[in-house]
Amino acid sequence: MDFHRIASLRENHAGWSLLRAQHAPLALALFMAAFTEPNQRNLGRQHIVDVLDDVLFGVRESLGEDAFPRSAADYLDDWAAPEKAWLRKYYVPGQDEPRYDLTATSEDAVRWVESLKGRSFVATQSRLTSIFAVLKALVQGSETDPEVRLTELRRQRDAIDAEMQRLETGQVSVMGAPEALDHLQQLTGLARDLLADFREVEQNFRTLDREVREHITTWEGTQGELLASIFANQQGITSSLQGRTFQGFWDYLMSPQLRTELRDLLQRATQIDALAGREELRGLGTLHQDWLPAVEQTQATVRQLSQQMRRLLDDKVFLENKRIMQLIRQVEGRALATRTRPPSGPFLSIDAPTVEVALPFERPLYEPSSRVSVDDVVHLADDADVDAGALFDQFHVDTERLSSRIEALLDDADQVTLAEITTAFPLSQGLAEIVAYYQLATESPWASVTADSTEQLAWTLPDGSIREATIDRIIFVRPS
Known part of the structure; x- marks a missing residue:
């Protein structure tokens, strides 16, 4: 700053x-x-x-x-x-x-x-351990190479096996009092910081809620545009980084298995001999119970958005119904006023429905088409040797066979691309077969052609040369 x-x-x-x-x-x-x-x-x-x-x-x-x-x-x-x-x-x-x-x-x-009051005991080892743990989780969770992740998992497995062997031989290493106090101070500090974070998260949600309320109060457009704006704002809250991390914490805290594990760990922590008599142990066993009201209050702040939108809809519907009833009453009042004194001449015109009539004699008589004379004499070239074999070298692409290929692959998968189909069943009729697949995709309601992404297909000609084609991605989906 x-x-x-x-x-x-x-x-x-x-x-x-x-x-x-x-x-x-x-x-x-x-x-x-x-x-x-x-x-x-x-x-x-x-x-x-x-x-x-x-x-x-x-x-x-x-x-x-x-x-x-x-x-x-x-x-x-x-x-x-x-x-x-x-x-x-x-x-x-x-x-x-x-x-x-x-x-x-x-x-x-x-x-x-x-x-500012200072601390008689400053936790350093546990902080370093936490830094290493978070750093390892960050690096390992972002690793894309399977071999690197497998190597790390094998190393952790070997360390666990070695620790189990030491325990089986009676070698039990217990955390000492300084180290236990170090971890306890860090635990209580993180718990207090977490409760403090809840207040800040709730304040941010409350600020967003206030902005939505002001937006509703000062809105002058249509109701549909207002609702679209509110839904977009609410989606922005839930999909923001803060909203996603808070929802992840809520899901974690609401898991019965994880809650049971957390309660068991906190209870066992209060029974550690090295920490007996420490003031920090007070309330440690019920630490998770302090989180639930704070999280629930923050969730209630988020729910106020939905309640506000519901009240908005009710108010809008009430006002619109009231306006419609006022218009109806005005029409009825004017009708009663003109009942005894009807206006002279036409006072209202309505386009009456009509029927289009087509008389049989209005149709023109049949006129035979004129004959066109065609000179069908064939003149052969004198000095040209014309190969007519290409006219008879034709082939047919069997679309039923292509459909059976698609169905065979969809038996084991929910969807399959054209590239996967041609990999399992190579192209034998070249570009004509690709065009047939295109026809099947455009005629089927369970297929889509995505122009935003492409895929490359290849086939081999009789002379051994390879042809390639880059086409839009075609996806076939298993019918529901």
Whole structure:
């Protein structure tokens, strides 16, 4: 980022304004006590007011009653105001009490302040192990050479076999306390970061939802164009990188097998002797339960798009029906007004249906065609030796035979290209046979000719020479 971008963030970013605010220590203390430390979200107003009262009580005890003279409710309303946006205030359907949650920018500020206190133990080995694991997954998952991937799998198999042999002989290597603590800190840090990412993802989805709502409110075109624009916007959300990765995480978390495995691993992690008594173990066994409400709330934000479109359709249909009924009432009112005083002369003209009549005597009489005299005398050339064998050297392309070839290949495959057909059954009649395949493809509803891609066919002439033809790709599909 350049100087101007940093200056713009300093003036407009909500997290930066939180750090610059006079009440930043009080606000950050509340956010840590209510949200980040207990890993809670969506708190009711009374609950968060009680937490802030406890924080204010401790602060006023040490700094005096005049330190923060306003009430907890006043501070809460001030921090949730749109000009600050440190907290998000909203209402849940069916409840009168407002709910509060940290914004993504405020959580960034909280995480940064928490990082300033320093750590007595800094995890390095587990981070290096994670880097190697992610790097290997990236490289191996992108490798296209089968031999390279097989070599790596054989190496992993040999390592597993060697480890199994050591275990069978009683050689069990257990992770030491420093190494276990290293991995535990990294695990809890990643879990907190994941919950923080959910807030940011939800905020991005909420921003997209707000843009769609504004688009609907200010739309002046037709209903079909509006729906096409909304569907394209929703498709853009789901197909974006963030949408695809979030959907992948949701599918992973919803898998019963993977959930069972995750729950078992977390439970076994809390029983490791090297980590007994560690504060980080608290809540580790129920770590996955903290993710489900966060993910579900993010999914609910995405579902609001569909609900908004449904309400739009209902409103549009209601307004159109109302307009139709108004027009009908106007027509009926004008008809009643003219019932006793009909207008003079024709007041409405309608094109009446007519029948076209063709009389038999209007048809012209038969006229025989005139005879044309043809001079059929054949004059032979005097000095030219004409070979008439080419007139009789003709052959027939059996389309039934070609169709049977296609059906034979479609017995084992859902679709087959013309190149695959000619590979299994080489061309014996050259270009005429290719034209016959073209005819079969154009006449069959289970075949398509793709002009965007081509394929190359080859056949051998009787003299041994090879001919090649580049044609549009033809695909034959097994009939359903």
